[in-house]
Amino acid sequence: MDDELSINIASAALICGFFALWEVLCLLLGVSDLILPRPSDIVATLIDRFPVLWPHILQTLYTTLVGFALGVGIGVAIGVLIGVSRIAYGVAYPLLVGFSSIPKVAVVPIFVLWFGSGTTPAILTAMVICVFPIVVNIATGLATTEPELEDVLKSLGASRRQILWNVGLPRTMPYFFASLKVAITLSFVGAVLSETVASNRGIGNVMMSASSNFDVSLVFAGLMILAALGVALYVVFSMLERRVTGWATRKNDFAVT
Amino acid sequence: MDDELSINIASAALICGFFALWEVLCLLLGVSDLILPRPSDIVATLIDRFPVLWPHILQTLYTTLVGFALGVGIGVAIGVLIGVSRIAYGVAYPLLVGFSSIPKVAVVPIFVLWFGSGTTPAILTAMVICVFPIVVNIATGLATTEPELEDVLKSLGASRRQILWNVGLPRTMPYFFASLKVAITLSFVGAVLSETVASNRGIGNVMMSASSNFDVSLVFAGLMILAALGVALYVVFSMLERRVTGWATRKNDFAVT
């Protein structure tokens, strides 16, 4: 669609504009590169150090994705439980809310003490940090499912499991995908957090050692990499989302008619 | 309702059971209190140190709530923008996802350098950390609003703003409240994070100094306080949610019929 294309171009232009503004403001206000380096600096560093950074990127991507996958699985399971059972709602919600209000920085050292440093605590942190948003959205989606839709299956004598599979979960997909966007960014944060505390590899470790050397542009290069990875995964989920929840966003199809 | 009551009792019992299990496991496995103190230890510390902790609790609650309120305002604004405008969707989403994939630990020092240590960076951190989940859920809620509902107002010649106020936003409330639950926990994490980096007050500061004293049970007392504050605010929002989005969860009313 021509319309689609021009919107994409406009978006890309505005995003470039954002970085240009950053660059120009830094130059004009004379912001020290020790506080906030200019994008051009960061990109230069990125290109320069890329060969060294590459294995760390892979490591972080790996721990994040594994943790995220586990987190999604657990999140969906708990979310379904909470959405379906009143008791689970009363028990699991307060515990989860309490646990989520705790900064994960405080939890990572415990993981390290139990599992040693490195990949395992990073995966665990990425996992625990992303469970809650998924649980909340799945549970809300299930709780707000229109009874009329469930009645269609109930009248056929469907079991609760069948109703869940055929009505509850499909209906909850828009909620689920919304939570995935939040969860994936949190997973990155979690994995990196754990790496800064205890790991010899990963972007978190790079950023920590860079920041302890005041190599600020390398720190920001790390941040850029994280941002880019986050956006890349977001794009993947968006495409999936468009396929799966197209029925719920049909409004947009007609905005251009 | 009797039913309601018995479910509440069962939930409370299970939550108590969780702590009892923790206590017993620690005793049985002989887990060092350096790694994971027993709940009884933690509660003892909490009671013992409460007078000292009190002003810190107030400080953290204050920064969290102010940051959260600002974050909700900004989040709703951006969410509406994204939900309404295709260009905003294309521009703001990638930027936000990128920014959210960045651990906030890396951002706090910049706030501290700009605004000095203490309350301001804590509020700012609590704010920026909770914006994204709200944006995502508001935008998803708006995007999935049934066109039929909007048609009711459109046929009356309502402006886009009127449609937003009378259909889009009310319809999005279940999404909004789901995101509030996530956002408030993140706000706590953000405020505490900032306090651990640079502040003389707040639970984060207490936990930092406790951990440097190897006073693990005080660290966990801090975590408990955070969890309790999180749960308390969650309860407040839940009550609000029940009032505001009761129409969307009517299913549950009949589960007990």
Added chain:
Amino acid sequence: AQDLTPVRFTLGWKTQGSDAPFLLALSKGYFREEGLDVTIDQGEGSAATVTRIMGGAYDAGFGDINAIIQNAAARPGEAPVMVYQLWNRPPFAIVVPKSTGIETVADFEGRTLGGAQGTPTTRMWEVFAKRNGIDMSKVAIENMAPNLQEPMMIRGQIDGAFVFNITSWFNLLANRQDPAADYNWFSFEDYGMDLYSNGMMVSRAMLAEKPEVVAGLVRAVNRATLEVAQDQDAAVEAIVAFDNLVNVDIERQRLVFSLTNLMNAPEGATLGMGDLDDERLTRSIGIVAEGYGLERAPEASEIFDRSFLPPLEDRKLTVAIN
């Protein structure tokens, strides 16, 4: 390779030049020669080394003796034991920009100092103030993360900072400052607080169950330490082999700094590398107990065990910078 004993070892912080002894011993296979399969992980602070070992995740590590004292006081028989003291002089210092006009410790009054909570420098401030007649109530202390101290000092948000000189010196360099010309350094050792600091410590369990492993560790580290003092090129090579992200120039300088400013105490000539003076240790235990408000002052023997040290003639450190 099957009969190698696995040892989990934690550094005090991210890879730094001053870790060279351990990394060289690793890369040159000195541990292996002692029958040890050592895995080295980066750390979260030289005090956390103690917790990591007490928690059982690590057998040995490079960390702060003062943290051992602290833990030994509360949990006798659990805290790790120092078996090879590396930094005989304390890196603890207060640094102030000359532009603040602070020339003597008395000038601190009425100023704001920044400190990272729980670092020995910050914690010892009380004792420091007492010993040097400073009215503590007139000095404002602001808590902040370590890597914020120098930037905030440069921006004038604080007047000085409680630091480790080996860290802060290079942080200032990285911030394009001249640490020698533009800053005044108040080193704790010059103000009546001649504390010990980092060294290699091992867990109680390993000490009790595998003394031969401890002996092997000490031998290997001692050998590498002496070599590092002679040949920094090899040391830097070992560092890069472990972590290719480090800034080679800075870490080399940091290594030299540790050799010339931290490891060359006058007593070294008589005691040799790795050993320490019990009297001085007892004195410093007193300081720590006072500074941290410990319930009891542990015995020196609870903190340090010299029984694994090689003979004195094998521990003669001669520093040659190349």
Added chain:
Amino acid sequence: MTVQRPIDAAQPGVDAVTTRAPKAVKLENVSVVFGRGEKAVTALAPTTLDLEKGAFLALVGPSGCGKSTILKLVSNLLAPSSGVVIVGGKEAKAKALKVGMAFQNPTMLPWLSIERNVMLPLKIVPPYCHRFRAERKGEFRDRVHALLDKVGLTGFGDHFPWQLSGGMLQRASLCRALIHEPDLLLLDEPFGALDQFTREELWAILQDLYLDRRPSVILVTHDLREAGFLASRICVMSPRPGKIISDRAVDIPRPRDIGLIYQPAFVEMTQELRALIAQVRK
């Protein structure tokens, strides 16, 4: 041609044929009250109703009298506030009969195409559900398309619900109620949004199907001719809170022809019913 018997709702009229037949549905003194206290709304006053196996019952009555409520009771979407609902000899929740239901509002699952929506019962109800995976692109698909063709929805199988007009949705919903050849068919105004011709075509189709498989049927309708043409029994309900105030048999032999509705006797029957309803409205 017809016999009107004003009856006591608590002891519904029972003619010679019906007493002997086994019951598909039995409502015994069933009432439904929504809410509690001051705000309580009685949706259904205590009602007793039997449906013989293989009977075709039409339920007529003013808007809001509780017709949909009765269907929801029978399909166990609603629990009675008092009384018992027996379906196929067991309590309604036991699901002893294969039920097919067309809702008043033709609710389609919005994420499924019309074809998949109509296929739903085959996915859920035994014995079809066991073969569902194997057949959903084979036999079952053909079956769905054949049914869609019958109701005039050829080619709309891969459309989504929001792409259909109101009447088309209603026809799709009817297909969903029929696809699994239910023993008990509950139809809540299934032809309300259709024009007269489409409606009459579907009457004929429904009658064929009824004659073919003899399910028990409850049809809610506002169209007295529809009730007369299709049903073997017509129950009339009073205004809210409704109960059954008339229960009459329609003894016209089947198959019935559409021309029937213009015959004087038939017109007379509908007029009678009309008069009865007019009377109870006051």
Added chain:
Amino acid sequence: MTVQRPIDAAQPGVDAVTTRAPKAVKLENVSVVFGRGEKAVTALAPTTLDLEKGAFLALVGPSGCGKSTILKLVSNLLAPSSGVVIVGGKEAKAKALKVGMAFQNPTMLPWLSIERNVMLPLKIVPPYCHRFRAERKGEFRDRVHALLDKVGLTGFGDHFPWQLSGGMLQRASLCRALIHEPDLLLLDEPFGALDQFTREELWAILQDLYLDRRPSVILVTHDLREAGFLASRICVMSPRPGKIISDRAVDIPRPRDIGLIYQPAFVEMTQELRALIAQVRK
């Protein structure tokens, strides 16, 4: 009594009265196509239609022919694929007229009570919207309740939409279309889910309202008697893709009495229409 004029859809029949009157609605060669390429569905073939100010037009036709589509075009919920839609002398999106619309599916906002739902137009449409805050608990509330009383929903103002039966919802939806006294009334099968008596009552109410304020009305219906009783003009559409194939005036003087529908002339007219529709279905 009536004049049937088979007409060319591109040049709809125009009688003496209608040419002189100003137009409330003008569709000029308007067509609607959904989707593109192979999957394109023509919902409305090129159609031309005029509605004089103050006229009452009934639109009948088979299911899926595009009746709802025409209403959506006029209320600017849909943009035409070709042609122009003029409402009140301007393009439809200019909203030159105060429009009241009752949807085929009586969509209520589920978070508002019936009272608040019905009150919605008063919140949106000038001049009411300016007084909304002041009056929503005063005059406007009384007005809503008076209207709800008229359609038989007394006491249901504080209920929520899901607490109403299908027919009750439809009546509430009608109230929402009427509450702000629109100039142009678009009614999409507003009585489909109602029993005959309620329906006839509402016919009378609607006729009173029409005579009182003379809005322009387009009524979509499947009930030919309803069309004949209410409308001053009846347009018949062909099956999908629909276009208007007959446009006839109903010259019965108003106010019309409900007894009218049993008069032979009226019955004859409906029979004629019926025959016409039967013919175009083939």
